[in-house]
Amino acid sequence: MSTLLWVILVLIALVIILFIYYYNKFVNLGNRIDNSLAQIDVQLRKRADLVPNLIETVKGYAKHEKSIITEVTNARKALLAAPTIEGKMKAGNQLQSALKSIFAIAENYPQLKANENFLHLQQELSAIEDKVAYSRQFYNDNILDFNNGTKTFPGNVFASIFGQKERQYLQIPEEARVVPKVSF
Amino acid sequence: MQDRISFHDQIKRNKIKSVLLIFIIFAVLIALSYVIGMIYSGYFFFILIIGIIFSLSYTLISYYSSDKIALASVRAKPADYNQYRQLHNIVEGLCLASGMPKPKVYIMPGEQINAFATGRNPQNSVICVTEGALKKLTKQELEGVIGHELSHIANYDIRFMTLTAVMVGMIAIVSELFLRSLWFKGNDDNKKSGAILLLIGILLAILAPIVVQLVQFAISRKREYYADASAVKFTRSPTGLIQALKKIKRDSEKLKVSGAVAPLFISSPFKRLSNLTSTHPPLDERIRILERM
Numbered sequence: 001m002s003t004l005l006w007v008i009l010v011l012i013a014l015v016i017i018l019f020i021y022y023y024n025k026f027v028n029l030g031n032r033i034d035n036s037l038a039q040i041d042v043q044l045r046k047r048a049d050l051v052p053n054l055i056e057t058v059k060g061y062a063k064h065e066k067s068i069i070t071e072v073t074n075a076r077k078a079l080l081a082a083p084t085i086e087g088k089m090k091a092g093n094q095l096q097s098a099l100k101s102i103f104a105i106a107e108n109y110p111q112l113k114a115n116e117n118f119l120h121l122q123q124e125l126s127a128i129e130d131k132v133a134y135s136r137q138f139y140n141d142n143i144l145d146f147n148n149g150t151k152t153f154p155g156n157v158f159a160s161i162f163g164q165k166e167r168q169y170l171q172i173p174e175e176a177r178v179v180p181k182v183s184f
Numbered sequence: 185m186q187d188r189i190s191f192h193d194q195i196k197r198n199k200i201k202s203v204l205l206i207f208i209i210f211a212v213l214i215a216l217s218y219v220i221g222m223i224y225s226g227y228f229f230f231i232l233i234i235g236i237i238f239s240l241s242y243t244l245i246s247y248y249s250s251d252k253i254a255l256a257s258v259r260a261k262p263a264d265y266n267q268y269r270q271l272h273n274i275v276e277g278l279c280l281a282s283g284m285p286k287p288k289v290y291i292m293p294g295e296q297i298n299a300f301a302t303g304r305n306p307q308n309s310v311i312c313v314t315e316g317a318l319k320k321l322t323k324q325e326l327e328g329v330i331g332h333e334l335s336h337i338a339n340y341d342i343r344f345m346t347l348t349a350v351m352v353g354m355i356a357i358v359s360e361l362f363l364r365s366l367w368f369k370g371n372d373d374n375k376k377s378g379a380i381l382l383l384i385g386i387l388l389a390i391l392a393p394i395v396v397q398l399v400q401f402a403i404s405r406k407r408e409y410y411a412d413a414s415a416v417k418f419t420r421s422p423t424g425l426i427q428a429l430k431k432i433k434r435d436s437e438k439l440k441v442s443g444a445v446a447p448l449f450i451s452s453p454f455k456r457l458s459n460l461t462s463t464h465p466p467l468d469e470r471i472r473i474l475e476r477m
Contacts, residue, residue: 032283035283036283039280043280123269123270124269127269127270127273127276127277130273130277131273131276131277131280134277134278134280134281135280135281137281137420138280138281138282138283142283
């Protein structure tokens with residue numbers, strides 16, 4: 001009789017431990033995802049902060065490239081106004097492609113191309129592009145870990161108990177894959 | 185998932201090994217001072233107490249300042265944030281990709297393409313590259329190299345490797361001092377036991393650095409393959425690292441560093457070393473494995 005009692009007690013303890021383990025695991029993985037999302041946001045914001053400075057520099061040499069300048073300004077505004085991370089990512093990609101056109105245009109303005117401030121901004125913006133890509137990659141790595149956790153056994157049982165569903169990867173929007181067209 | 189599990193295992197193993205190393209070296213030092221005390225038996229307790237104090241402070245200093253000792257020994261200087269902007273950007277980007285805090289960035293003189301990481305944990309870590317690496321590597325290649333070093337930081341290789349480097353280096357010096365001091369000790373001590381102790385002392389002094397060195401050789405090879413694989417994971421492409429390793433292979437420059445810190449580097453600073461005792465796996469083998477990825 002007492003042996004049976006012990007067996008039951010041990011089993012209950014085991015189940016409690018498993019519950020605690022999986023609860024903490026999902027909380028930790030979820031926090032990592034949120035944290036990496038915040039990192040993407042930081043990088044997008046840094047990019048937006050550099051834009052006014054760039055516009056000023058470009059205006060000094062290429063005043064009549066109005067359409068491209070407005071495009072950049074609008075994309076920046078959309079980025080800052082976007083409420084969700086998906087919206088921010090999309091606006092961020094638009095901004096990135098608009099910036100690419102600016103740097104393409106700069107080829108026509110030797111003085112602008114030689115401007116030290118412009119060169120510095122160009123370098124910084126391309127570094128930020130890398131960092132956006134890297135933080136997006138880390139975000140997707142964390143999603144992968146999380147999703148693996150919710151799908152593999154016995155994690156899937158606990159995931160359904162705690163109501164943890166599979167999460168979406170960040171997609172790279174179509175715009176980002178298209179090379180920006182520049183007309184001269 | 186598999187990758188992450190092995191990553192955690194690697195970290196645990198490195199932490200355990202670091203603790204073991206500290207204790208072994210501590211015990212070796214105490215044993216050494218005991219033997220030395222027996223030889224100069226008149227001052228036995230004096231030597232033993234000095235030995236214990238020395239061993240304690242030596243272990244503590246090794247743990248907390250081994251990174252500074254290693255950096256000082258290669259004359260590395262902090263990389264200015266504005267002057268070395270690209271290097272800082274690469275480090276920051278890869279830290280974002282790996283979710284790690286940004287390590288301090290150092291530059292060391294020398295035309296050879298090389299780099300190493302040191303520190304005791306990711307929060308207190310340093311990445312150091314040679315001037316030659318900055319000059320000769322493209323951005324993509326540099327990313328591969330930095331990714332490799334970041335992986336050493338992430339899985340606590342740096343703690344174990346730097347501790348080994350500094351502790352081994354110091355044992356070598358201490359043992360050497362002991363051996364030299366024997367030349368000045370006269371032959372007036374005719375006791376048999378004295379001669380035996382002398383023999384043990386010499387044996388210890390010779391064996392201690394060799395044993396630790398052999399352990400070090402055995403461990404650092406596997407670590408390099410592992411760090412290569414992680415670099416590919418961080419940068420999502422093996423191309424940069426492959427190109428960098430190929431350039432390192434063609435590089436004929438020499439780097440003047442102490443043998444003790446050599447295993448820290450991404451590739452051996454000394455070019456002509458036999459395969460058996462080399463601290464690094466052959467470059468060709470590493471390139472071959474990377475090309476299969």
